[in-house]
Amino acid sequence: MDKQRVVFHIDMDAFFTSVEQRDNPGLQGKPVIVGARPGERGVVSAASYEARRFGVHSAMAVSEAYRRCPHGIFLKPRMDAYVKASRAIMDILRSFSPLIEQISVDEAFLDMTGSARLFGQPLNAAEKILEKIREQQSLSASIGVAPNKFLAKIASDYKKPNGITVVPFATDKITAWLSTLPVSKIWGVGQKTKERLYELGIVSTGDLQKCPFDYLHKKLGKQGASLYYLCRGVDERNVEPPKKPKSISREHTFSRDCSNREEWKTVLLSLSQDVARQARDSNLKGSTVVLTYRRPDFSRHSKRMPLPCPCDVSRVIYEYGLKLVSQVRDTTLRLIGIGICDFGRDHQLNLFYQDEHIQTLQNAEKAVDNVLKKYGPGCLKRGSENSKKNKL
Known part of the structure; x- marks a missing residue:
């Protein structure tokens, strides 16, 4: 069984x-x-x-x-402070189950199937998790306990803050538990879908449960079919570790439209450092640098350039970001961002970027990573940041 x-x-x-x-x-x-x-x-x-x-x-x-x-x-x-705390919390969760799916910096799914002999019944296990987070990180969380991801996600929002909600596990009780909730609580029901459902006279999840499959499929297409099962608490998705990202990027929106190119460069330097640090933490190296920017009219644009070799070094990312900035003909920007993509793609090295040179830069930045992890964000700055000069 x-x-x-x-x-x-x-x-x-x-x-x-x-x-x-x-x-x-x-x-x-x-x-x-x-x-x-x-x-x-x-x-x-x-x-x-x-x-x-x-x-x-x-x-x-x-x-x-x-x-x-x-x-x-x-x-x-x-x-940096939030990411550091997030990593510590995810480590705590992994001590309860290796099947963890982190979906953002502050939330995750955990498959606790068959763990009763180690941690007790689900409620007891959830209490132990909250206690460990509180003891080690001095932070609080809320936990939803259910037979699937959809129900657990809804339940975690029930008794915030610092609460635990256990959903009924019997099919008929799940349906009854869901029936009183507004349809907006169902995954995938945003403002537009909610308005459409209201037009159909569907306000509560109970109203949705009364609708035949064919009716919902006719009115809402594939989403209607999905809602038919979700409103009954049916969700077959497994808890799975997230796939490797296709890109890593950071953006900055200026407080006012900015026409100072030196300020663009200052921001790019900081963003490049963040992107490189995240890439190293994820054990990823990008082969293409992508510059993103928004004009004052909100239109979004991007430029990209291949790197001489896959790398996770901020100096290289920033240098190529500057080359892309030099191609921007606009005089005023609302937002600027930089990122890397094409992980794992090989390139022929040019004469300047030999393996030894890249390795030296990477070792230096890893040393900085270790200092930041030990002493916290802000304990180190580049000389260029202090002097507000952006040349490398």
């Missing part, structure tokens, strides 16, 4: 702002908002629960967040 599948969805509570409050105890209990600063153009990346009481939420324009919460503490994101 097959074992009953048990899936956890672990969702960190207000992750970015919780890391800020953990690292700076003076921020605890205060409305913290991570994202753009007031007066800048941009959006909220994360809001603490104290800020959410004023209606502030992620993806909200920072101008609106400031209007709702003018006394809030607005902070720029510290991605």
Whole structure:
């Protein structure tokens, strides 16, 4: 007889702002908002629960967040700190199951099937996970426990923050549990789909459960077929480690449209360092550099150039980024970004970029990585960053 599948969805509570409050105890209990600063153009990346009481939420324009919460503490994101905490949390999850699927920096699925002898019943195992995260990282999370990913994802949002929700495992009880939820809770139901369902008189998941398969397929096509099964709690997808990314990139939106090319270069240097560090952490080397930019009219454009050899070195990525910037004829940009792709593709080395030269640069940057991991973000800077000169 097959074992009953048990899936956890672990969702960190207000992750970015919780890391800020953990690292700076003076921020605890205060409305913290991570994202753009007031007066800048941009959006909220994360809001603490104290800020959410004023209606502030992620993806909200920072101008609106400031209007709702003018006394809030607005902070720029510290991605290195969030990534460091995320890695530690994922390591904790791996100590409970090797079948982990990280879907973002602050959430993951865990297949806990057959783990009762090691960690107890699902509720007990979930409690142990929260306790370990709290002890080792001083952060809180919420967990959904269910027979599949779809139900676990919904359940993890039930008792936030620091809550555990166990979904019924019997088929008839699952249907009843889902029936009272609004259709917007179902995976894949965005604003447009919700409006279409409302037009059809479908407001709750229970309403959706009453619709025949053929009707939903006729009205909504493939999505209708998917909704027919999801509203009944049917989801056959396995928990799987994510595939290797096709590209690694970082972007920066200027607070105001920028026509200063030296500022473009300064931003590209920082972004190149982030891209290279992420590539090294993922054990990936790119063969093509891609420059991305937006004009003030919001139109998006890109330029690309092959590298002399696959690499994960910021100096090389930045140097080729500068070559691409020199090809940009626009005088003003709204956004600029850089990335690498074509992982694993081989190129003939040119005379300058010999293996030894690349290896020397890579060793130096790995040494910097180790220092940053040990002492934290911001402990090291390039001389060019301090002098605001961008030549290598």
